Amino acid sequence: MGKGGARWGAGRPGTKAIGEHLHRVDVRIWSRRGYLSEHGHFVWSWSCGGEPSGSVSVWVRPGESVTLSFTVGTSGARRTVSQSVRLEQVPCRFGGSRFWFACPCCGRRGAVLYLRSGRFACRTCQRVAYASQSEDLVGRMWRKQRQLEARLGDHWQRPKGMHHRTHKTLLDAIVECESIREQALEQFAARLFALVR
Numbered sequence: 001m002g003k004g005g006a007r008w009g010a011g012r013p014g015t016k017a018i019g020e021h022l023h024r025v026d027v028r029i030w031s032r033r034g035y036l037s038e039h040g041h042f043v044w045s046w047s048c049g050g051e052p053s054g055s056v057s058v059w060v061r062p063g064e065s066v067t068l069s070f071t072v073g074t075s076g077a078r079r080t081v082s083q084s085v086r087l088e089q090v091p092c093r094f095g096g097s098r099f100w101f102a103c104p105c106c107g108r109r110g111a112v113l114y115l116r117s118g119r120f121a122c123r124t125c126q127r128v129a130y131a132s133q134s135e136d137l138v139g140r141m142w143r144k145q146r147q148l149e150a151r152l153g154d155h156w157q158r159p160k161g162m163h164h165r166t167h168k169t170l171l172d173a174i175v176e177c178e179s180i181r182e183q184a185l186e187q188f189a190a191r192l193f194a195l196v197r
Contacts (some may be wrong), residue, residue, distance in 0.1 A: 016129040023054055023115040025068070027087070030058075030101045036087065038062055056115075063089050072118040083120055085113065137184045145177040 024047050030036050030044075039062060045055040056070040069082045086102040088109055100109040103122035113120040114128050135143065147171050153159045156174070158167040 016127045017114075017116055018129060018132070022057075022126075022128065024112050025056065025058075025101075025115075025120065026112050027099045027101050028111050036060055036062060036066070036099055063087060068120055070115070081118060086121065140180050141177045141181040141184075146176055148174050148177070 002090045015036050024032055024135045025044060027036070028067050032076065035042055035058070039060060041057065041059050043055050043057050046053050050065060050089045054070070056068050059067040059069070061067075065086050067084050069080060071080050073079055083104060085104055089097050092111075100111060101113050101122075102108070103113070103125055104119070105121045105125040108122055110122045113122060114126045115129070123179050149156065151159075151170060152167070156171060158164065161173060
């Protein structure tokens with residue numbers, strides 16, 4: 001049996017969940033919105049395609065912890081879970097401070113906790129990967145091109161205030177993405193043709 005490689009069905013099956021598909025809480029957003037500065041309660045909701053997909057009730061003990069209360073399970077066997085997460089407030093180099101979650105499983109400091117298997121924990125403990133980690137070269141080039149195009153106006157026009165040199169650099173990078181993508185597709189087609197012969 002072959003190992004890995006660029007074949008359909010090659011390699012081991014994935015065991016990691018994709019972070020973009022999971023519910024998550026981000027301490028940076030909560031801190032920016034002032035939710036962590038005083039005792040209180042708020043509800044954090046998620047949506048998928050504009051439709052509500054879940055929520056978590058959060059009770060705050062400033063500078064100490066947050067308690068997350070949420071419902072897990074299917075419609076037939078739903079249960080409410082309450083989980084306490086320690087907060088760490090770390091001073092910044094040039095003044096102020098920054099909040100971090102302490103992962104309830106391993107204690108590592110992190111900004112984001114993911115909901116998986118009925119609990120919130122860090123990316124490592126939950127075995128979470130980013131979608132970009134499973135992309136091939138063509139997918140990475142499409143993603144990079146979308147990011148570059150987002151900096152430009154319609155039809156790759158130079159936005160007002162952008163230097164001409166920056167605009168040319170972005171256009172060159174987009175052309176390079178297209179070139180790399182075409183080369184990868186040509187190589188794939190050549191390998192496929194060689195297999196068919």
